[in-house]
Every structure is written in structure tokens, then in C-alpha cells.
Amino acid sequence: MRIIYEKVKEGEEEVIIVRCSKITDDLTYAARTLNAVIGGVTAVKDGEIYKLPLGDIYYFEVVDNNSFFYCESEVYESKLKLYEFEELTYGTHFFRATKSTVINADKILCVSPALYGRFTATLDNGEKVTVSRQYVSSLKRIMGI
């Protein structure tokens, strides 16, 4: 299978064209993921609906069954469950960091050791989040270690 990129002019709409003989579940999943990565995910803040590009999200967290997107300085609500967001971002730079968080590895500035084999990840905006011992392997895989 080949992937062809065609350059469009600045401001022109970006389009994904899939040339195939049959629309399979895998293709639908890939297109959905690509759409989420480029187009963004639906988020709510102060009753208004936004489309957040995945690249703007620092981490995703579930607190008391409510889901949130944490960006540089803003926090948005989401209807997605943790596993749904994990599935959506599979193969990207997002990784499961604890039982309730998924972090964007691209936004990690540095990590430092914490108690009991855990790590504290400092994000580009200065925020500190925990990475559990059992999920460190995912971060290492993304980093190519």
C-alpha cells in the first residue's frame, strides 16, 4: 500500500481520499483516527463545543467518572471514556500513564524519579503528572528505548 501526499494551497481545505476496492473495518478505524488526529476531538467548555486538535492536548484524565482534556492553560470536558480516547489515539504519541490518565509524550519536558518506582513527568506548561511503574514501558517504547 502506498500513501500519497498532495500539497494544497494555504487556506485550501485538506481532504483525505481513500482509494480502495472495499471499505473494511480497519480502513474505517484508520480514517476515524486520522480524522481525530487532524480534525480534532469534540470538547466542551462553558457550555460551548470546540474541536480540539490532538496536538493541543497535554493529557486526558478521568476524575469521578468525568473526563477532561488538559491543554496548555485550559481544561475542557469530554464525553469520551478513557478506553475510547486510548483507542482513538492508538499508534500516536499518547500513552496510558496511570489508571486514569493518558499523556501526550510530545508535551513532556522531562521526567524525574518518584517514590515506589513511579515517575513524575513535567509537561511543557510546567504541570506535573504521575507515570505509574506499570505504564513506563509505553513511554519508553514511544521514546525508542
Place this chain on the structure above:
Amino acid sequence: MNLKQLLKTFCFHYVLIYGLTMMASFFWCLASGDTYVELEYFWKIMIFSLVADLPVLVFWSKNELTSRQTLLRIIIHGILLEILLPTAGWFIGMWRGIGGFFLFFATVLIVDASIFGITYLKTSVEAGNINTALRRRKRENEKKEEESDGFGKDNRNSQSEQDV
């Protein structure tokens, strides 16, 4: 720590504690001049290892532990070890008298602190490796952004192709 991870840790620790205790017993026998160990000693050490391993269950939690909760559980774990192990040790006959108690107490403390220290050291080394990879990755990403928009350096190509 979730139950699956905890059970994995529990089994790994059990084998480790049993092996280390038997090794320590072997060297103790060599040093004291004993030539043989009773068969039931093996069973006693198996039970002793189980007692030494049980306090790890304090780390079980449905929710993610905060740093404060983790620290509290580390302290509780240490206290439980210092209560359970000397008791089990006395029944097995590992120590007798006040001097023996303090020696045993100190040994448990040193071993526990060493494991804590080694774990922290290992985590520090891992963190160092991750940080090196993070810096390399950031540099590469910045370089890519500076160089082009992905369609070649001179921007003449309007089409780019990739095999997957």
C-alpha cells in the same frame, strides 16, 4: 497498584525473599560451622518468606495513589515488616535474646532500606535515559520543523509518496 500487578510483584518478591534467605542461611551455616540443615527448615523459610511478602498488600488500591498516600504506605509496610518478621524469626529460631532481637531488627531495616534505595536508583537511571531520549526527540522535531513542510527542502515537489 492494581491486583494483577500486585500479584505479579507478590510472586516475584516471594521467590526473591526465599532465595535470599536460603542463601543467607547457607553462609550462616558456613560461618558457624554447621554442616547440615533439618528438612523442616525449608518449610519454615517458605512460611517466613510468605510473612515477609504479605505486607506488600498494603500497596493495593483501586485508585491511583498520590505521592502522600504512597509515602504513608511505604512507612506502614516498613512497620509491618518490623513487627511480623522478628515474630516469625523467633518462632523459627532465627534469634534469641535482646541482642539477637536488635540484630534481627537492624537487619530487616537495612534490607528494607536497601531495596527502597536500589528501586529509587533504578528509577533515577531510567528517568535519565528517558530524558536523554526526550531531548533528542525535541531536537529532531525542531530540526524537522525548521527544514521544510515535509514536501522536500526546496519546496518544488507538490507530491510526496511513502510505502507502508
